[in-house]
Amino acid sequence: MFIFALSDFVILSGLVIISSFVLPNMAVLVDKNTRLVVQGITGSAGGFHTRQCMDYGTNVVAGVTPGKGGQKFDDRVPVFDTVAEARAQTGCNVSMIFVPAAGAADSILEAVDAGVELVVCITEGIPVMDMMRVKAQIAGKKSRLIGPNCPGIITPGAAKIGIMPGYIHKEGNVGVISRSGTLTYEAVWQLTSRGLGQSTCIGIGGDPINGMSHLDAIRIFNDDPETEAMILIGEIGGSAEEEAASWIRDNCRKPVAAFIAGVAAPPGRRMGHAGAIVSGGKGTAAGKIDALRAAGIAVAETPATMADTLIARMKR
Amino acid sequence: MNIHEYQAKELLQKFGVATTRGKVASSPEEAEQIAREIAPAEIVVKAQIHAGGRGKGTFANGFKGGVHLCKTPEEARETARKMLGQTLVTHQTGAAGRVVNKVLVAESAQIAREIYFAILLDRATAAPLIVASIEGGVEIEAVAVKSPEKIIRESIDPLAGLQPFQTRKLAKQLQFESSQLKSASKLFDGLYRAFVGLDCSMVEVNPLVVTPKGEVLALDAKFNFDDNALFRHPEVAAMRDIAEEDPREVEASRHGLNYIGLDGNIACLVNGAGLAMATMDIIKFYGGNPANFLDVGGGATEEQVTEAFKILIADKKVQAILVNIFGGIMRCDVIAQGIVNAAKTVHLSVPLVVRLEGTNVEKGERLLKESGVTLITADDLADAAQKAVEAASSKSQAGNPKSQASNPK
Numbered sequence: 254m255f256i257f258a259l260s261d262f263v264i265l266s267g268l269v270i271i272s273s274f275v276l277p278n279m280a281v282l283v284d285k286n287t288r289l290v291v292q293g294i295t296g297s298a299g300g301f302h303t304r305q306c307m308d309y310g311t312n313v314v315a316g317v318t319p320g321k322g323g324q325k326f327d328d329r330v331p332v333f334d335t336v337a338e339a340r341a342q343t344g345c346n347v348s349m350i351f352v353p354a355a356g357a358a359d360s361i362l363e364a365v366d367a368g369v370e371l372v373v374c375i376t377e378g379i380p381v382m383d384m385m386r387v388k389a390q391i392a393g394k395k396s397r398l399i400g401p402n403c404p405g406i407i408t409p410g411a412a413k414i415g416i417m418p419g420y421i422h423k424e425g426n427v428g429v430i431s432r433s434g435t436l437t438y439e440a441v442w443q444l445t446s447r448g449l450g451q452s453t454c455i456g457i458g459g460d461p462i463n464g465m466s467h468l469d470a471i472r473i474f475n476d477d478p479e480t481e482a483m484i485l486i487g488e489i490g491g492s493a494e495e496e497a498a499s500w501i502r503d504n505c506r507k508p509v510a511a512f513i514a515g516v517a518a519p520p521g522r523r524m525g526h527a528g529a530i531v532s533g534g535k536g537t538a539a540g541k542i543d544a545l546r547a548a549g550i551a552v553a554e555t556p557a558t559m560a561d562t563l564i565a566r567m568k569r
Numbered sequence: 570m571n572i573h574e575y576q577a578k579e580l581l582q583k584f585g586v587a588t589t590r591g592k593v594a595s596s597p598e599e600a601e602q603i604a605r606e607i608a609p610a611e612i613v614v615k616a617q618i619h620a621g622g623r624g625k626g627t628f629a630n631g632f633k634g635g636v637h638l639c640k641t642p643e644e645a646r647e648t649a650r651k652m653l654g655q656t657l658v659t660h661q662t663g664a665a666g667r668v669v670n671k672v673l674v675a676e677s678a679q680i681a682r683e684i685y686f687a688i689l690l691d692r693a694t695a696a697p698l699i700v701a702s703i704e705g706g707v708e709i710e711a712v713a714v715k716s717p718e719k720i721i722r723e724s725i726d727p728l729a730g731l732q733p734f735q736t737r738k739l740a741k742q743l744q745f746e747s748s749q750l751k752s753a754s755k756l757f758d759g760l761y762r763a764f765v766g767l768d769c770s771m772v773e774v775n776p777l778v779v780t781p782k783g784e785v786l787a788l789d790a791k792f793n794f795d796d797n798a799l800f801r802h803p804e805v806a807a808m809r810d811i812a813e814e815d816p817r818e819v820e821a822s823r824h825g826l827n828y829i830g831l832d833g834n835i836a837c838l839v840n841g842a843g844l845a846m847a848t849m850d851i852i853k854f855y856g857g858n859p860a861n862f863l864d865v866g867g868g869a870t871e872e873q874v875t876e877a878f879k880i881l882i883a884d885k886k887v888q889a890i891l892v893n894i895f896g897g898i899m900r901c902d903v904i905a906q907g908i909v910n911a912a913k914t915v916h917l918s919v920p921l922v923v924r925l926e927g928t929n930v931e932k933g934e935r936l937l938k939e940s941g942v943t944l945i946t947a948d949d950l951a952d953a954a955q956k957a958v959e960a961a962s963s964k965s966q967a968g969n970p971k972s973q974a975s976n977p978k
Contacts, residue, residue: 435843437843488842
């Protein structure tokens, strides 16, 4: 009995320590309290974008490259061999992954195992089978995963964790959720050019199996007092946009605008016969647009009118 | 990536999936030799091209049908002679047809019953899913519409894999007799091991047949592979037949570019799959027609951008080029330098519309301006699309290249 009680105490005290790094302002996932670790910091893309994030003001506390533990990145950021060491010594609570595709799934699992609360995987080209196993292994864990194959997440003026150009963003109250990186920049730039800032922009990534879904992100924005409206950017394939639409119809009172890419895409280039059956006619641009409109969401006719569509919807 | 029927057969054999005896032949003599090994069973000779509708197709030399039953090895030889080196036109090849370089010579199975069986990666559950039906040998889409209750679904735990009890459950649902249970289970298990072991996004067997003697055989299998995983399956990557692919796409993939050829006249060069799709959408919205989908990706080099440009320019249908870059991981100056290099090596005979935004945009714009390359700049996406549509339509009306004034921002 005594042993059980002791182990309970250890687990509890562990949670308390972890929570003290995380709890303030977690509504939009990243902010001034973010302590970032970069996995793959010594690679060329990892290094370039780490510098960009630091220039933006993100608090980068550690890097991880196996075999390079003990070095310093740019004479400032300590590099560790493992995420567990980085976490123990720096209290990092968010990870950004630039590890090449063949090892990226393992890097996600390493970050989750180390207890990092938010894992943002930028890497593109990860085998789908690897992500399928990652998704099953991290189910029920406390860590959240954004991506892979995504631009990352940014809270303008507070923290940039990803590869998005910082200057196009502006502090404000629009939440942006997207499966596509560059299309997100397009939406953000349109908003900023029209004087509308963003609360947080989340790129959930374009892979068939990913971490955070459209719906997960929408729930977070719906609960966030800083967020007054949302732009949802989707594309053909799967049924994540349809699921988000039906939840919004029933639960969300904030104005939402959307754009779906792929109206002009040739059908069947990526989807097998049997896949089309399982989704039961879902997955086409037309089907997604219909589902969104039926849920009261304003859908932009072209990618050039995403911000204008939201502005018109907010005035209604 | 697609593979030929004979290659799918080889993969089935490798994973212990029961199929008909047969091999691929490149000459009539080889076809006869294989047929002798199979005789006295009835033989089928099948033209090997990626397109469907082979049975009802016609060869350019007038010979009808890409699939023939033959009674003797000599007949198999003569049938192969009429197919090899000839162009087969089916409803899926288009009028140009495809040249047949190989034929599959196989035992023709006696069929008592046909079943549909597929394993695919289900995005919604992030797990493998088996989709099967006792209505095999027909288009499964038609079954789904007409009698959806005849479609069986069995989800597989991604970490534990397909369990033996699941194979038995499926076999019973697919109305196999008790005496056939073992061979059906073995076949399902082999297909699942192939699906996982080769990083497939789908394996489809249609039909899976039961012979009058009660044998269970995979008659025809279609494999879809995850391109992202080909790096760890060199044996699968080696099965690629570039003669079956759009030469523009072959060239693009040689340079690591994500390119899909289309039929329009406005070429696009974009970074990011979503923005590339959206660029095609907005071209269509303004009344134009995209010539391609091209995502240069996140980490493209100057050389890759230059090669991308060469592929776009080589397409004779192209009347205008639209470059739409929103730099993030991709830097605008890299794109600009790639354009400048391409303009130096290839004659730019069509109007070029460029819209740059994002990381290092000033540097990119300066590079383009100082290079003296003739181009039309655009302020935003709508402006770029409209200018490209306008340029393409005036170019096709004029019939020859028009010089475009440089109009830097």
